[in-house]
Every structure is written in C-alpha cells, then in structure tokens.
Amino acid sequence: MWRASILTIFPDMFPGPLGASLAGKALASGAWSLDVADIRNFATDKHRSVDDTPAGGGPGMVMKADILGRAIDAIVPDMAADARPRYLLSPRGTPLTQARIEALTQGPGVVLVCGRFEGVDERVIAARGLEEVSIGDYVLSGGEIAAMALIDACVRLLPGVMGASASGAEESFADGLLEYPHYTRPQIWEGQPIPEILTSGDHAKIAAWRRAEAERLTRERRPDLWAAFLRHFRNGSKAG
Ligand code: ADE
Numbered sequence: 673m674w675r676a677s678i679l680t681i682f683p684d685m686f687p688g689p690l691g692a693s694l695a696g697k698a699l700a701s702g703a704w705s706l707d708v709a710d711i712r713n714f715a716t717d718k719h720r721s722v723d724d725t726p727a728g729g730g731p732g733m734v735m736k737a738d739i740l741g742r743a744i745d746a747i748v749p750d751m752a753a754d755a756r757p758r759y760l761l762s763p764r765g766t767p768l769t770q771a772r773i774e775a776l777t778q779g780p781g782v783v784l785v786c787g788r789f790e791g792v793d794e795r796v797i798a799a800r801g802l803e804e805v806s807i808g809d810y811v812l813s814g815g816e817i818a819a820m821a822l823i824d825a826c827v828r829l830l831p832g833v834m835g836a837s838a839s840g841a842e843e844s845f846a847d848g849l850l851e852y853p854h855y856t857r858p859q860i861w862e863g864q865p866i867p868e869i870l871t872s873g874d875h876a877k878i879a880a881w882r883r884a885e886a887e888r889l890t891r892e893r894r895p896d897l898w899a900a901f902l903r904h905f906r907n908g909s910k911a912g
Contacts, residue, residue: 732790
C-alpha cells in the first residue's frame with residue numbers, strides 16, 4: 673500500500689481535505705495510508721518548543737535539528753529499509769512537476785516534513801537526506817498545505833483510484849501541453865454556441881482542433897512549457 677508519513681507541528685490539519693472526495697474514498701478503501709507525527713512530541717523542555725533563534729542573528733525562528741532529527745528517526749527507524757523519498761516542503765525547494773508526481777506514485781510512498789518558521793536547521797536536512805521540494809513560487813505559512821497538494825496529486829494516479837477516467841492521457845502536462853477547452857450542453861448558452869467542429873461528428877477534425885487549441889493555450893499562457901515542448905516533445909521523446 674502506498675504510504676504517506678507526515679511530520680508537522682499541526683497534526684490536526686490532517687487528513688483535512690485529503691479525507692474528502694477522491695483522496696478520501698481511496699484512503700477509506702485502503703488504496704493508500706496516511707500517518708501523521710506531531711514534531712512537538714519529540715521536544716524535551718516543558719514548553720515543548722521546537723524552534724530557536726537563528727545563529728548569526730536575523731528575523732524569525734529556526735526549527736531545531738535535534739528535535740526534528742528524533743522525530744524523523746521515530747517515523748523512519750531504518751533509513752536503509754525504507755525506500756520512500758524524504759521531502760522537506762519549502763519555497764526554496766526544486767519545483768514539483770507532474771513527472772515527479774508520476775515517479776513518486778511508482779514507489780512505496782513518501783515521507784513529508786512540513787517546515788514552519790523561517791527555516792529548518794541545515795544540518796538535519798543534510799543528515800537525514802531531506803530533499804527540498806516547492807509547489808510554486810509563492811510563500812505559504814508552512815509546508816502543510818503544500819504536503820496536501822503533493823499527496824492529492826499522487827493519490828489520484830494510484831491504481832484504481834480514478835476508475836474509468838484513470839488514463840490521464842489527455843490531461844494537462846501529459847504530453848507537455850495544457851489541456852484543450854471543454855464544452856457540454858446546452859448547445860447555446862447566453863448566446864454562445866459550442867464550437868461547430870465539436871458537434872460535427874468528424875473525429876479526426878475534432879482531434880486536430882483540440883490539439884491546435886492545446887498548443888495555442890500553452891504558447892499564450894506558459895511560454896516556459898511551450899519552449900520545453902518544442903525542445904523535447906515534438907521529436908517523440910518524453911524525456912526531460
Ligand atoms: N512552504 C512555504 N511555501 C512553500 C511552497 N511554495 N512550496 C512548498 N512548501 C512551502
């Protein structure tokens with residue numbers, strides 16, 4: 673079973689939205705499992721503090737290496753035996769992509785450390801082999817929501833979770849392009865008809881129209897993806 677382990681100082685945030693909808697059903701049916709550890713349980717002082725002032729001065733607080741180290745060791749007692757990647761959610765991390773999500777779902781699961789405060793003591797990041805991962809170029813108040821986003825993106829790809837729509841072959845990023853526009857009845861809404869080609873029954877023409885629209889949207893909205901598409905996808909290789 674695909675297993676997600678979370679380390680956080682806000683365990684009550686979980687499962688949160690992961691307990692609802694598709695992910696929640698898959699959790700209840702045993703397609704994946706979630707365990708949540710409260711980092712504060714590994715503190716030793718009476719205030720159960722997990723952070724301290726930064727060495728060298730400056731604003732904010734830093735999550736302590738000793739406490740987070742103990743928490744990780746409790747969740748992953750044998751690093752050699754647990755093949756799950758260990759991620760630290762952080763705006764400083766490398767970007768999360770659909771390709772990385774797909775690779776994660778091929779493995780046994782993931783260990784997610786949710787950062788808070790200004791940062792996490794660099795020594796524990798290195799010593800416990802935490803890979804820093806970001807869900808986008810904006811700053812959240814902590815890694816919890818980022819962890820939920822990562823897990824949601826993984827869980828929907830697990831075998832059996834999406835049922836008939838599971839192919840995912842036509843969705844955004846699957847071939848390096850954003851998804852084409854969708855329409856359904858009514859045929860005319862607020863004076864706007866569905867594009868005629870979609871009701872023509874000509875499947876080859878429909879496919880060509882969708883492809884052209886996907887390319888147009890990608891070019892207009894995501895010049896970065898468009899450049900990558902021109903470099904990698906056009907010549908038949910999905911690598912990179
Ligand atoms: N924690 C705070 N901001 C984040 C981001 N953008 N991605 C992942 N973790 C975060």
